[in-house]
Amino acid sequence: QKEVExxxxxxxxPEGAIASLNCTYSDRGSQxxxxxxxxxxxxxxxxxxxxxxxxxxxGRFTAQLNxxxxxxxLLIRDSQPSDSATYLCAVNxxxxxxxxLFFGTGxxxxxxx
Amino acid sequence: xxxxxxxxxxxxxxxxxxxxxxxxxxxxHRAMYWYKQKAKKPPELMFVYSYEKLSINxxxxxxxxxxxxxxxxxxxxxHALQPEDSALYLCASSQGxxxxQFFGPGxxxxxx
Numbered sequence: 189q190k191e192v193e194x195x196x197x198x199x200x201x202p203e204g205a206i207a208s209l210n211c212t213y214s215d216r217g218s219q220x221x222x223x224x225x226x227x228x229x230x231x232x233x234x235x236x237x238x239x240x241x242x243x244x245x246x247g248r249f250t251a252q253l254n255x256x257x258x259x260x261x262l263l264i265r266d267s268q269p270s271d272s273a274t275y276l277c278a279v280n281x282x283x284x285x286x287x288x289l290f291f292g293t294g295x296x297x298x299x300x301x
Numbered sequence: 302x303x304x305x306x307x308x309x310x311x312x313x314x315x316x317x318x319x320x321x322x323x324x325x326x327x328x329x330h331r332a333m334y335w336y337k338q339k340a341k342k343p344p345e346l347m348f349v350y351s352y353e354k355l356s357i358n359x360x361x362x363x364x365x366x367x368x369x370x371x372x373x374x375x376x377x378x379x380h381a382l383q384p385e386d387s388a389l390y391l392c393a394s395s396q397g398x399x400x401x402q403f404f405g406p407g408x409x410x411x412x413x
Contacts, residue, residue: 220399231391231404232344276343280399286357287398291343 189214192279194292202300207264209295211277214258221253222278223262225271226294232276236262267299304328305405307392313411316382322408324375324392332398333375335367336391338407344391350375351398382412 194211201207209223220239224232236251238244238260244251250263260279264271277292305326314320324333332351336344349357350369358367364386366378375392389409393402 220401222401224404231389231407234401234403237401286349288346288349288357289402293343 190292191215191281191283191290192277192292194275194277194295196293196295198296198298200298200300201267203267203269205267207267207271207297207299209262209264209275209277209297211260211262211279211292212258213260213277213279213281213290215279215281215283216255216258218258218279218281220280220289221251221260222289223249223251223260224276224278224291226274226276228274264297267297269299269301272297272299305392305394305403307390307405307408309408310406311409311411313413314379314382315413316384318382319378319380321379322377322390322392322410324377324394324405325373326394326403326405327373328394328396328403329372330394330396330403331372332395332400332402333369334393334395334402335365335375335377336393336404338389338391348377349398356398379410382410384412387411 223236226232238251238253248265252261274294276294335347338344348367368376389407391407392405395402
């Protein structure tokens with residue numbers, strides 16, 4: 189079982205719509221959850237992090253965490269063409285004996301003008 | 302300053318060369334990381350330094366040798382690489398190993 193699973197997409201949404209990105213993780217002991225955005229040929233850019241159950245909002249972005257269901261999501265409101273990128277979910281885990289950050293394979297988002 | 306810098310941006314090397322990748326951060330972070338990323342794949346952790354000590358080595362071949370000269374600098378020494386080592390090499394730093402990691406722009410490495 190993979191540590192972090194994401195739907196690889198591609199996910200296409202029209203401009204102005206809400207994009208919903210989902211991620212599940214396997215380690216119930218995980219405590220830190222991150223969303224990174226990566227444009228083609230560039231490095232990952234941190235856009236959200238969440239540590240507690242519930243919602244966390246930052247501008248057009250909302251991260252949602254449900255530890256009971258081992259589920260993390262990212263909502264992007266009023267999607268813009270500039271949001272078109274690959275979104276990586278990352279979760280910490282001690283399963284290998286040390287605190288590692290595990291990345292999902294990423295969801296490719298395309299916002300259609 | 303919330304930036305992680307990496308040099309060089311691009312590197313082409315032969316299989317017999319020795320080269321080094323450099324990473325620097327001035328955010329006072331105490332954890333620094335090297336990742337390798339192949340096209341259309343997520344970053345793979347290679348090494349973690351915490352308080353300037355190597356804390357994680359993810360079974361990386363010895364042709365990759367990390368070094369942390371001080372709390373702001375991280376190097377990755379390369380020797381006798383293989384063509385399959387061609388990838389984007391990313392450096393990251395964080396306040397501690399539980400905290401959010403900030404990535405540098407990466408070094409695009411091509412091994413001929």
